[in-house]
Amino acid sequence: xxxxxxxxGRYTDVSVLVLLSLANGPKHGYAMIEDIxxxxxTHLEPGTLYGxxxxxxxxxxxxxxxxxxxxxxxxxxxxxxxxxxxQVATLQQIAAVGAVRLALG
Numbered sequence: 579x580x581x582x583x584x585x586x587g588r589y590t591d592v593s594v595l596v597l598l599s600l601a602n603g604p605k606h607g608y609a610m611i612e613d614i615x616x617x618x619x620t621h622l623e624p625g626t627l628y629g630x631x632x633x634x635x636x637x638x639x640x641x642x643x644x645x646x647x648x649x650x651x652x653x654x655x656x657x658x659x660x661x662x663x664x665q666v667a668t669l670q671q672i673a674a675v676g677a678v679r680l681a682l683g
Contacts, residue, residue, distance in 0.1 A: 592630040593639075595620060597654060597662040600640060606649035607631070634658065635664075 599605060599613045611622050631652060634640045640660030643651040655660070 591665075592622065592626055593634055594662070594665050595622070596627070596630050596634060596663070597658055598640065600652060600654040601659070601662060604643055604651040604653040606646070606651045608649075610652075 595614045595618060596610060598617070599610045605613060607624065607627055611624070611627060616619050631640065635642065635652075637657075639655055639661055640652045641655055643653050647649075
């Protein structure tokens, strides 16, 4: 995030960030935190991430895979992929309206 925007905070939904991270393959928690930081500039604390993972799993949008050593990877489900498609379409619509309004302003 640009330093001049730091006062605005981050307008992100943790669930969308997690779904986006898992869209390109299964990951464990730390790998998701790193991936999300890389593509969005948002640092998630472990408690925030794991709370979101529990909610997403309850909704059936992600699933837990068998543990690898001590790491527990998660995977996007088809239902989660459908929800993510809808969210991305909404975000694209919002960005398009923003671009038009800024151009008119």
